Amino acid sequence: MSASRFYKTEFKGVRYRKHATRKHGVQADRYYVLTYKIDGKTKTEAVGWASEGVKPSEAYDLHCQLLQNRKKGQGPRTIAEMRAEGDEERAEREAEKRRQARLNISFKEYFEKYYLPEVLQANRPETVDKTKIQVDKWIDPVVLELPMREITLEYIKRIRANLNKKKRSPRTIQYVFVTFNAIWNMAREDGFVEGESPAKKRSFRKTMPKVDNRRERFLTRDEEDKLLAELARRSRQLHDMALLSIECGLRRGEIFALTWDCVDFESETLHLRRTKSDKSRWVPLTQRAKAMLLNMEQGSAGEFVFLDRFGNQLKALSNSFDKAVNKVGLNDGITDRKMKIVFHSLRHSYASNFLKSGGSLYALSKLMGHGSINVTERYGHLANDDLVAATKQMEASRTSERSGGKVVPLHRTQGATE
Structure with missing residues (x-):
């Protein structure tokens, strides 16, 4: 210039x-x-x-x-x-x-921009994948580009109708709406929507299918031995993971997340830091489980106990487990899914063995990391034999006191009273 x-x-x-x-x-x-x-x-x-x-x-x-x-x-x-x-x-x-963009944000846009980044940080990859599928397959096709604030009970019912039409299980239906409510609640906290999720309306919740997915099948000692032997033949690592679940009641995800610094051989305990409830807990090691871990090549603190073939944390269970179950014939002739043996059945077998050995429901609740004693009470029927034995012992003790220290048969005592 x-x-x-x-x-x-x-x-x-x-x-x-x-x-x-x-x-x-x-x-x-x-x-x-x-x-x-x-x-x-x-x-x-x-x-x-x-x-x-x-x-x-x-x-x-x-x-x-x-x-x-x-x-x-x-x-x-x-x-x-x-x-x-x-x-x-x-x-x-x-x-x-x-x-206006906040007012008109769609469910999918909010999910991808705001909710998903939070979920990625706080959850396991498999949990994130399931959440994506629920949104992409069931929620978005119904609400499309509709602003979140305009999603009413009518759309919620359409989502459920589609799930029923495809004959999805009651548990799957529940999971879809748990996901919907979680996203809605976060959007409300962020100021994108107001009020309660339409899926939480009383009229809708009353018509939701009831769910009973409780596994009712437990392995006998003989079945445990046969399954472990077949697993050992196929995969030593798979055998060791199954043994840890049978002996200590660990969930699959807890086994995947177990690191060597969580194993305390001196106190014979496992410190589970990454659990389903996000609450850490201590679990006693049985001698059998301890011997198995001592026999493994131990890694450094922070290194995962069980690794995939690339040396990384395991993300999924090998299908060799199902093959071993089929080979042993544990599910032969069984059509009820609640009676079929899956990996989670090993944890239930631990609960069964614990109670049959005289353990209490309260102690079992703590060992298994249940959020509520109500969850543990599903195993209550397994303790019936102990309850019967305890009642008979109480009755015998009372009879002994009445007879001056001599045990008198119950029918004779009753006859004397009459």
Whole structure:
């Protein structure tokens, strides 16, 4: 640009200076400014380059508009004030645009932008994958691009109708709506929706299918031995994981997450830090489980006890387990899924063995990491024999006291009373 020399135009108050090298057409590019007096002082303000679309006539129109504003005492008096006012208007427009976007955000958009990043940080990969499937397969096809705030009970019923039409299990149906409610609750906390999830309405919850997925099958000692022998033949690691579940009641995910610093051979305990409830717990090691772990090549603290073939944490169970179950014939002729042996059955077998050995339901609840004693009470029938034996012992003791220390048969005591 040339030194600060300004040239007049045919329009009063509009001047320009030339760029030293840059051209606009055949002429040097021109930079237009306005010069006027305000509050007794001469002020010069930039308008812009001719190459950017500024014309001297338009600059003059702007000059006249500002002059009228100054005379009336209304509106921006300078270009700076006009630009500031424009910035405020743009900011208001942007704020309104963002507000409308929040009001009109769809379920899928909120899930992908806000909910999913949180889930990725706090949950296991398999949990995240299941959540994605529930949203993509069951929720989104019904609500489409509808704003979340417009999702009503009608749409919730459509989702359930689709699940029923595809004959999905009651547990799957429950999981879909647990996911829906979790996403809705987070959106409400973030200010995207108001009020309770439509899936939590009493009229809807009352018609939800009842779920009873409790496994009723337990392995006998003989079945345990046969299964472990077949697993050992196929995979030593799979055998060791199954043994740990049978002996200590660990869940599959807890076994996958077990690291060597969680194994305390001296106190003969396992410290489970990554559990289903996110609450750590201590589990006693049986001598059989301890011997198995001592026989393994032990890694450093923080290293996973069971690794995949690449040396990383296990993410899934090998199908060799199902093959071993089939080979031993544990599920032969069984059609009821609750009676079939799966890996989780090993944990239930631990519970069965514990109670049959005289353990209490309360102790079992703590060992298995149940969130409530109500969950443990599903095993209550296994302790019936102990309850019967305890009742008979109480009765015998009472009879002994009445007979002066001699045990009298119950029927004789009853006859004497009569």
